[in-house]
Amino acid sequence: MLINALLQALREIRRNLMRSMLTAIGIVIGIASVIAMVNIGKGASQSITQSISKLGSTTLYITPGQQRGPGNQSAVSIPFKLKDVAVLKDSLFALRAISAVEGSTMTALYQDQNYQTSVKGVDNDYFIAQNLEFKSGREFTKNELRTGLGSCIIGQTVLDKLFLDGESPIGKKIRVEKFSCEVIGVLSPKGANTFGMDQDDIILVPLKMFLRRISGNDNIHLIMASVKENIPLEEATLQIQQLIRERRHLKPDEEDNFSVRSMSALLDTIGKITSMLTTMLGAVAAISLVVGGIGIMNIMLVSVTERTREIGIRMAIGAMPQDILIQFLIEAVVLSGLGGIIGVILGISITYLVSVTMDIALIIDPSITVIALVFSMLIGIVFGIIPARKASNMNPIDALRYE
Template structure:
């Protein structure tokens, strides 16, 4: 018995029950389509996170205070761990691989202008702060070194804050706003950046000289972070090493002591968020895979019913010369055809659905070729796995009993 004949027999058997065959395939179709679409969405979001983080400057190196608690035990006085302007100066002097350094101070509060108010965050930085963060000024100007030195009460305003305080009619530049009751003059409007991948509004902020935020607003001497740019992306590792040495010296840490600060680079951030996104993708894929499994069980169920329903057909086929192996192969091929045809339709549907979802939501969608190949292989495997038991049952029938089956 050759495979061509068997395939023809199997295909004819499926065509005799077109609607049932379609319903059986539907489980596989939906399963495969959702796996493809979910993986495409997951992969797309990963790409977009990577792009977004890179757009913030791939050579950005951030220094943050060290963890204050280790395993529930207070590691020391918090203020001694905190960063201050001395550290910024140390990095500026001792790190040849770093091209720009700025402190970052931030504090949240209510900002008031006229009858309107809005909760936002006031970021303080040096004159090169916008360059390091890759933010542009849309209208007005950046603050000057002199304004930093004198802790001038000036700020640049993000679009969201501007909209909420002034609406569309009033030009925010030149207005005076009150942040935590301190009057601050708006000298510039920041270019819109929109939401980031995590849904955070990047325009909901004020930016001013760090001295202003430290002294006039928060009345503190520490800073929250140090932002610096390595001379190039490749020099990032070198920059990290230099900054570590400079920071340890600045904090007077002896040989055996642990760092009391953390250094984060953009590259690290990319890999951290990529791995978070990978987990999400895996999760989405796994949920879809369950529907694929359910589809496979659907095939098994139908094949099982089909064997019982076609017992006399099986008896007849045996009486006219079909061997057990021929019967086994026929049913196995039927189930493989169901799952593979279902899989192909599912792949087409999944790719289409990904494109439609991408268009409707504006999410970046990346269909993975690997997902398509995998789906196809998995479908074949499902066909064999779930077809095997019913096919063996059919092949094991006694032709005499099968022929007399009512």
């Protein structure tokens, strides 16, 4: 009986192919957008996660002050000193690399070219913590780091802006506002990071030189610490926190006046935001499904009225009210289910196109596909029940006489 009703439904849909297709379009669009939204959302989230882990998911960022949400920085924000960095470096076995980072935006000059870029004072450990590699040249020597001699390492973007004719920059002197330095190395290009910042738009100088020539003191506002692979980030974070609290003589009831954050914490936040966005977009798409369902109900009501005589004939021949109910219900479910299948195909195609054009990881979530299909059929049941009941409640005599 069910198979017959299914075949009957397919025949009926084929009979009114144009109308059926237009009716199902609502469901097609709804399902396609749900699938595309969720899959693209997941793909984007995975891409972000991957590029952040490339930044170094084992790197901890130690900053003075405690961030408690926007505009709520704690009153006491005491910068770190060089001595703090040295103690951390000497005492903590858990760290693979540790480097203070001080930075400023400055204009660099070479011959008649000038270019505004980010100048950072760092130690050699910075290259380890940030996974930086050299395209040419070398890192700083111990002597350069200690004395703060005028040497610098430049990124690809700076190279392109200052050295126009493709000459090798190694050994050339560039001027960075108050000081001049000799280029000793060029970093391998890393491209833009997750947040769209050009990571090659940079000049690195020895930390000591930066502090002496630019800061004028040894206040440090960021320490990057790379944790050894086999040590949990939480463990290292705790050790750092204890050490700094000790050095700052904080009483047990006092809160930290510094913070230690990892990229994985940032990952969590980003994960939460993307999943929230995905859910919201999915919900908007789900609303379009409801609209599609109403379209199905509308056309099924028209169909029931048009086929009143058929319903009368079927009842005269011996169809029970529930037979008529099932027939029209299945027709609605098949209509919305077919819409669902086309929607899934369309949704996956959109996901594929977007992932290719926007360079996002291609993720086709099987669970959302199944959910969407089941949901599309549920829509058929929910919105098909009223027309089907209308059909099954007809009086055979009145239905037969209907013109």
